[in-house]
Amino acid sequence: MRLIFLGPPGIGKGTQAKLLAEQRSLAHLSTGDMFRSVISRKTDLGTLAKSFIDKGKLVPDDFVLDMVNERLREDDTASGYIFDGFPRTVPQVEGFKKLLKELGQLIDHVIALEGNDTVLVERLSSRRTCPDCGKIINLIFSPPKMSGQCDGCRGELFQRNDDKPEVIQKRLDVYEEQTEPLVNYYESKALLRRVDGMGSVHEVAERIDKYLSLIHISEPTRLGMISYAVFCL
Ligand code: AMP
Numbered sequence: 647m648r649l650i651f652l653g654p655p656g657i658g659k660g661t662q663a664k665l666l667a668e669q670r671s672l673a674h675l676s677t678g679d680m681f682r683s684v685i686s687r688k689t690d691l692g693t694l695a696k697s698f699i700d701k702g703k704l705v706p707d708d709f710v711l712d713m714v715n716e717r718l719r720e721d722d723t724a725s726g727y728i729f730d731g732f733p734r735t736v737p738q739v740e741g742f743k744k745l746l747k748e749l750g751q752l753i754d755h756v757i758a759l760e761g762n763d764t765v766l767v768e769r770l771s772s773r774r775t776c777p778d779c780g781k782i783i784n785l786i787f788s789p790p791k792m793s794g795q796c797d798g799c800r801g802e803l804f805q806r807n808d809d810k811p812e813v814i815q816k817r818l819d820v821y822e823e824q825t826e827p828l829v830n831y832y833e834s835k836a837l838l839r840r841v842d843g844m845g846s847v848h849e850v851a852e853r854i855d856k857y858l859s860l861i862h863i864s865e866p867t868r869l870g871m872i873s874y875a876v877f878c879l
Contacts, residue, residue, distance in 0.1 A: 653759035656766035663730035673727040702816030711741040756832040759843035774803040
């Protein structure tokens with residue numbers, strides 16, 4: 647199965663994509679994580695990406711597409727994947743289409759998580775990350791037992807530069823201008839399902855799972871259900 651998670655910053659794409667990828671043994675492909683990794687390794691791409699990310703802007707499409715192209719040729723993506731944070735612009739959709747054709751792949755579903763801006767700003771500004779294990783916590787909804795410390799590995803929690811209040815609004819505006827049009831695009835291709843992203847992690851995960859389980863009923867089961875329905879008429 648190959649999926650795309652779309653949605654504004656702070657909606658919980660990363661959390662949900664990670665969870666689902668673990669449950670269904672899919673590769674979790676977060677372009678944001680890929681950029682954070684090159685930034686921490688201080689590569690040339692990292693320096694360039696940081697200059698955009700810290701201002702709440704998108705990294706230019708060509709760099710994103712090159713990185714995705716490389717990542718999709720790694721073995722762990724062979725049995726399926728979930729894109730989290732990609733594509734984010736119309737040129738990325740176009741580039742991705744070409745790449746999928748080259749690889750002989752199709753996207754099965756696009757999940758668009760939706761929510762309201764007030765909650766998103768609150769979630770983003772109270773989000774903290776552990777630099778050691780990558781765990782994401784929320785100071786309001788899941789505060790750490792020891793202030794400023796990761797419950798799992800005791801790493802010192804930090805706030806991403808792009809989660810600072812002055813950058814958050816910029817990221818939401820960029821989403822609305824450049825990424826939201828993709829929701830209509832994938833909807834017009836009958837690939838997209840809108841899912842309410844408000845509520846607990848568990849509640850949202852259940853909504854996604856319910857949808858995917860419904861459309862992924864195995865073929866014999868589906869045929870059996872149709873025959874039974876016809877028989878009952
Ligand atoms: P995320 O962790 O998905 O919120 O991404 C963090 C930041 O990385 C974004 O605000 C962008 O600056 C950059 N980024 C991640 N994915 C993309 C993408 N597909 N296109 C352009 N920039 C991206």
